[in-house]
Amino acid sequence: xxxxxSEISNIYFVGAGGIGMAALERYFLATxxxxxxxxxxxxxxxxxxxxxxxxxxxDENADSIPEAFRNPETTLVVYTPAVPESLPQLRYFRNNDxxxxxxxxxxxLITRNSRSLCFAGTHGKTTTSSMAAHILKSGSFGxxxxxxxxxxxxxxxxxLAPQSAYSVIEADEFDRSFHHLTPTVAVITAxxxxxxxxxxxxxxxxxxxxxxTELIRPDGALIIHENLKLKPRxxxxxxxxxxxxxxxxxxxxxxxxxxxxxxxxxxxxRGIIRNINLGVPVEVNIENAVAAAAAICLTDAWExxxxxxxxxxxxxxxxxxxxxxxxxxxxxxxxxxxxxxxPEEVRKSIESVKAIYPGRKLTVAFQPHLYSRTRDFAPxxxxxxxxxxxxxxxxxxPAREEPIEGVSSEIIFDKVRCEDKILINKEKLVETLKxxxxxxxxxxxxxxxxxxxxxxxxxxx
Numbered sequence: 001x002x003x004x005x006s007e008i009s010n011i012y013f014v015g016a017g018g019i020g021m022a023a024l025e026r027y028f029l030a031t032x033x034x035x036x037x038x039x040x041x042x043x044x045x046x047x048x049x050x051x052x053x054x055x056x057x058x059d060e061n062a063d064s065i066p067e068a069f070r071n072p073e074t075t076l077v078v079y080t081p082a083v084p085e086s087l088p089q090l091r092y093f094r095n096n097d098x099x100x101x102x103x104x105x106x107x108x109l110i111t112r113n114s115r116s117l118c119f120a121g122t123h124g125k126t127t128t129s130s131m132a133a134h135i136l137k138s139g140s141f142g143x144x145x146x147x148x149x150x151x152x153x154x155x156x157x158x159x160l161a162p163q164s165a166y167s168v169i170e171a172d173e174f175d176r177s178f179h180h181l182t183p184t185v186a187v188i189t190a191x192x193x194x195x196x197x198x199x200x201x202x203x204x205x206x207x208x209x210x211x212x213t214e215l216i217r218p219d220g221a222l223i224i225h226e227n228l229k230l231k232p233r234x235x236x237x238x239x240x241x242x243x244x245x246x247x248x249x250x251x252x253x254x255x256x257x258x259x260x261x262x263x264x265x266x267x268x269x270r271g272i273i274r275n276i277n278l279g280v281p282v283e284v285n286i287e288n289a290v291a292a293a294a295a296i297c298l299t300d301a302w303e304x305x306x307x308x309x310x311x312x313x314x315x316x317x318x319x320x321x322x323x324x325x326x327x328x329x330x331x332x333x334x335x336x337x338x339x340x341x342x343p344e345e346v347r348k349s350i351e352s353v354k355a356i357y358p359g360r361k362l363t364v365a366f367q368p369h370l371y372s373r374t375r376d377f378a379p380x381x382x383x384x385x386x387x388x389x390x391x392x393x394x395x396x397x398p399a400r401e402e403p404i405e406g407v408s409s410e411i412i413f414d415k416v417r418c419e420d421k422i423l424i425n426k427e428k429l430v431e432t433l434k435x436x437x438x439x440x441x442x443x444x445x446x447x448x449x450x451x452x453x454x455x456x457x458x459x460x461x
Contacts, residue, residue: 005109008076012069013037014090015080016056017046020172021103023146023158024078025054027110030160036069038089062092072098078106081175082400104177107146111167111181114144117295118181120171120212121189121225123345124288128189130317131292131310133159133168138313139306143168149317149339157317166301171212173205174198178212184220185295186213189288191230192344197372197401206230213238221298223250223291241269243294245287250294252286260330260356262286266307268297273304279314282321282352321352324453325460330357333460334440337453341369341446343380350387353442363438364388365429367445368396368412371404375411382415388442391421392432397447426452434459 011028013021016037022045025035029052036055039046046056057064069075077093077100085091093100119129126149133145134153142161145168150157159168171178171186174195191209193202210233216222218237224230226244234240242248245255252264253272262281266273266289273293278285289311296302316322325335334357340349346366353362366385368374374381374396385391393413413423424432429452433441441456443449 005076008033008074010034010036010069010071010075012065012075012077012093013054013079014077014087014093015039015083015103016049016054017041017043018080018082018103019045019150019157020146020148020170021078021080022049024103024106024110025049026052026156026158027144027146027160029053034068036066038064061088065089065092072096076101076106078103081177084400102175102177102180104172104175104180107169108180108182110144111146111169114167115165115184115299116167116169116181117143117185117187117299118169118171118178118183119187119189119291119295120173120178120209121187122173122192122194123340123342123348124189124284124291125170125172125187126317126339127285127288127320128187128291128295129168129170130157131289131314132295134314135292135296135307135310136164136166136168136301137161138310139301139303141166141301141303146170147317148172149320151317152315152322153313166299173208173212176208176211179208179215181212181215183216185223185298186216186220187223187291187295188213188228188230188232189225189291190344191228192342194342194373196376197370202229223294223298225287225291239298241294241298243287243290245290250290250297252290255286257281257355266290266293268294270297270302271304273308276308277312279312280316280321281356283355284348284352285321319450321349325457333438335443335453335457336441337443337450339446340444341373343377343384346381346444347384347387349442349444350384353440354387357440361389361439363390363392363433363436363441365392365394365433365441365443365449367394367426367443367447367449368409369446370399371396371401371407374409375404375407378411379415381412382417385412386417388418389420390436390438391416391418392429392436393421393423394426394429394445394449395424397445397449399447430455430459 017039136143142164145159243250
């Protein structure tokens with residue numbers, strides 16, 4: 001980096017509406033910087049950021065960049081790889097000698113001098129990192145946290161504690177972003193192949209995670225889920241531990257389920273914490289809680305009573321198994337929304353709902369995310385979605401991609417085994433669900449399917 005962060009007064013974000021970018025925007029606002037940026041479309045998040053003081057434009061042309069952010073000596077530009085290089089604003093900054101850094105590189109700069117707990121994995125990283133952040137904030141150590149989802153306990157994906165030695169980072173493997181980090185403790189939750197538009201092959205995807213393990217500080221630790229294909233390559237001196245729900249150095253014991261609650265004992269090398277009640281009682285969160293607690297167990301911030309209380313008071317993150325409707329305390333209609341966009345996430349989400357509401361009819365509304373992901377995993381998506389009793393499948397949400405010839409939701413739909421299935425565009429979702437008289441509704445996907453939920457609820461009888 002050619003400038004010291006302390007010398008920079010203005011930070012401009014290209015792709016300012018992303019949840020990960022928002023955490024950095026809020027961090028720099030809190031530290032006294034002027035913050036502005038561009039995004040393609042307004043959202044609830046961009047509305048929040050503008051209200052907090054971020055100057056956001058939705059015009060991609062360079063003319064829309066505010067005058068205060070046109071001096072390369074005082075302005076740092078942060079961009080997300082999801083933004084195309086052809087974007088006029090990005091071209092302007094590159095052609096005029098601005099320092100232009102990926103979000104991950106800036107995150108690396110901020111966290112390099114802290115005791116950083118970094119959570120990586122195909123899925124599970126948002127929940128595990130936010131659980132760990134909540135545990136630290138609930139105790140006497142605090143943390144600075146940069147997360148990929150909005151924590152319902154705090155209404156934000158960013159926590160600021162200037163005096164804390166600890167940072168919690170959601171380490172994103174997209175575009176190899178997590179290679180900018182230097183973890184004190186790294187957690188790897190899963191390595192099911194994803195982002196093959198970036199990596200090409202499963203082998204390259206696994207190699208990227210192996211490279212991530214090389215970045216752990218020599219006096220640090222790696223916590224890895226059991227039975228992954230990944231072959232880690234930590235430096236000499238790095239301690240390596242395993243975890244899972246039922247076995248490993250860290251695991252859950254004596255799991256009890258009753259009346260919609262889940263209670264378990266946490267087994268760790270530093271002892272057992274008994275009778276932990278999951279604040280968000282779904283099966284997958286047993287394992288997530290084990291991973292979050294494990295990361296803290298390997299630091300000086302270990303406070304067993306705080307861990308028990310914080311896991312119990314954890315309310316979850318927005319769009320991660322978030323309940324929007326629960327009639328008659330769960331005896332009536334229920335609507336749950338989940339960000340699941342990978343086949344294994346879809347499978348686990350469906351299984352979790354069925355475990356909570358056994359014997360009830362489950363309707364799944366799924367919006368595939370990205371043409372490339374649909375192309376690469378169509379059979380796996382179809383197999384996972386076949387666990388639903390009824391399926392409403394939407395068109396693909398393209399996000400950053402252009403259409404791929406021959407790739408549509410039909411290549412999933414044709415392979416789904418449940419007989420009650422329908423393929424529609426998203427504009428018909430509300431009317432379709434109104435006429436289907438669902439019992440339990442689970443909306444899935446990383447696109448904009450969640451934005452229809454308020455209208456779905458309004459249209460219920």
